[in-house]
Amino acid sequence: MMVLAACLFVISSIGSGFAFAVWDLMAWRVIGGLAIGIASVIAPAYIGEIAPARLRGALSSLQQLAITLGIFLALLSDAGLARFAGGASNELWWGLDAWRWMLLLGVVPAIVYGVLSLRIPESPQFLIRRGRKEDALAVIANVTGAADPEQRYAEISSSIEDQRRSSYRDLRGPAFGLHPILWIGIGMAAFQQLVGINAIFYYSTTLWQSVGFSQEDSFTTSVITATINVLLTLVAIFFVDRVGRKKLLLAGSAGMFLGLVAAATAFAQASGTGDNISLPEPWGAVALVGANLFVICFAATWGPVMWVVLGEVFPNKMRGVALGVATAFNWIFNFLVTLLFPILSAAVGLGFVYAGFAFFAALSFWFVKALLPEFSGMELEDKSKLERRQA
Template sequence: MNVMAKAEKKISSAFIYFFGSFGGILFGYDIGVMTGALPFLQADWHLENAASLVGWITSAVMFGAIFGGALAGQLSDKFGRRKMILMSAIVFMVFSVLSGVSPDMGEASAYYLIIVRMLLGLAVGAASALVPAYMSEMAPAKARGRLSGLNQTMIVSGMLLSYVVDFLLKDLPGEWAWRLMLGLAAVPALILFLGVLRLPESPRFLLRKGDEAQARKVLSYIRKNPAEIDQELASIKETAKEERQANQKTSWSTLFNGKYRYLVIAGVGVAAFQQFQGANAIFYYIPLIVQKATGQAASSNLMWPIVQGVILVVGSLVYMWIADKFNRRTLLMVGGAVMGLSFILPVVINWMMPNMNPMTIVVFLCIYVAFYSFTWAPLTWVLVGEIFPLAIRGRASGLASSFNWIGSWLVGLIFPIMTASMPQEAVFAIFGIICILGVIFVKTCVPETRGHTLEEIEEQGTNHGRVKASNPEN
């Protein structure tokens, strides 16, 4: 027992934060890998004119993630964040390999791959819900934005990794290229599994289960000041005591009672807007977007995803630098406004200058990606991780993740269909309008959370609910 205790004490805070956020690599890799695999898959299975089938193959992971996020969020309240992250890594490994060995059975191959990628999506959705919750519960309030932003850095690093892998494998025979691209996703999943084996459980989860001694030990790994540990434990215990005194049984309906409704709508709304703004249309289909704009074959445009990936990684690092220097709401509103204009301006320019260079839209897409990378991309997951009260955090994080994936799935599914029936500029203009609506939503419905403890954020939401109850006309 003493040997185990000594081994546990060797776990550094850097190790905890690195592998606590490493699940984002899986999330990012599978977002990005189909970008390069799709042109080869289309050629190998003769799907060039099957827009709906291409949409389903691309979006199948997101469809599975809708359910994976909700299921993992609920189970993590019962079994813990750490155990569910381990389970997600196993599921990801298995179905990544099965994707790479898809049998060649004509049209049936596409349906096999769709089903396998849906099951793979369970793990991707679980990671998207569990990692922000785990990181927010481990990080101190003053650094929570920056440390939770590690999740976004991992996500975009996973995307960039997949783009580079796609580029390096593009000269292989078509069938081998896309199979290796999809199958190699099992490698980061294995690394995650091995790393998380040494991670401790979240102190808030441990305390909720009555294990104060272990919760204190975990906090000692990541908090240097004993007084800070005592204060944080006392704050968490007080919140848990109030919940027990109320004899509250958490259910899905609990999320929308007067006490929690405001914070749940804010968190879920931001998560949904992030995807309906159209970012993943760029990430999934940028080679096809460039092909439609220039006429060049999509398989020869695999450098563009790398450009987008580099912008995303640099943006995530910029975010970590500014995360705790600017209010969350300010960054979301500024980012959303520029993103909306980046989608709408090409339509205006094309209307005023019919002979506009077709690559102009790609330039504006790069501007969109740059602002998305240090505003909506990381802040969505920071807010999801910190805005929900402890009593509902697992369920609410899962619900937010599911709405996020519903948006991602729909964008991935309908974008090739929309671009087949209308100009690309018009499609992006629709996304631009949604970006502006997102800015309005943040302005009117989202509270500021920077610098507040999780318990202070919960109190803020509770007070808002009381005000609404006493002033129903508001």
């Protein structure tokens, strides 16, 4: 599946780079979206199965680190190409505009992703399902570092020996027609987007310009925000297995709420209309501090830890399908928040929009506190985990 995703990334990048119409470009971007969907599901599932329990949180957090680094490097490369050409719409090399090269450059990481995918082993769970015992034992011994490979093999085999191929029937349950643990996964995926992180990143430069920052200062502020996002993800990698998923998420929800309340209060003081909006002193500084406090708390907690939870919260029987459903909801809410942010900002103002994000941050605290079990240090096949789910 990773190789398939890499091929789709390559096709999307090349097709987008040579697009001749808007509908054509959109079609190629849809193919890229399929690749992103596959990669978003496969990465946490694979890491969750291949990583030992004591390191699973940190290793699963690497997915979010890769996402933040990828966004940051893409922004830098796009800015470099645009500057070298004198503008994104200016011709760069071989008669192609700079914006086309921005899209074509995606072929490079796609090829690297595909080549590396061919060099990593299959997970023990996959190999055991295929009856490849020796290969599974080799992976358990050489990759996961299990002290007793035979015992670990027996534990995994015991958890999947009576399980048929995963299907959507496995998701059915007593909670509004679905298994309760699936609702927890969907809730985690939804709240990660409903707090507004991608609205801030997608519209960061425009946002700061809309409240009086110059174009140069807005760009600098956006770069600072992106850098904070990357650096704080490293903090999550360090603490997720030491502190625990639940404690980090609760602290993150509280911190995000405070930052968003500060930003909402500041933006509520904006004066002017249209392109002539400004924040009086000291509210510009308050908005900047509040927004970056929010990014700090998100990047150190909900950004990476949500993917850690999705990779380990589902039982083997439904993990693949359930992870796919939860990831789909994450992208759906990403789309909705991104689509509605500029519309609501124009209709009711940034103060009310950020207040809405603060509301969802507060709601996420209750959700984690009341519903999310703590899985730190447990193997995926740990029977006590299943008992805690049922409780």
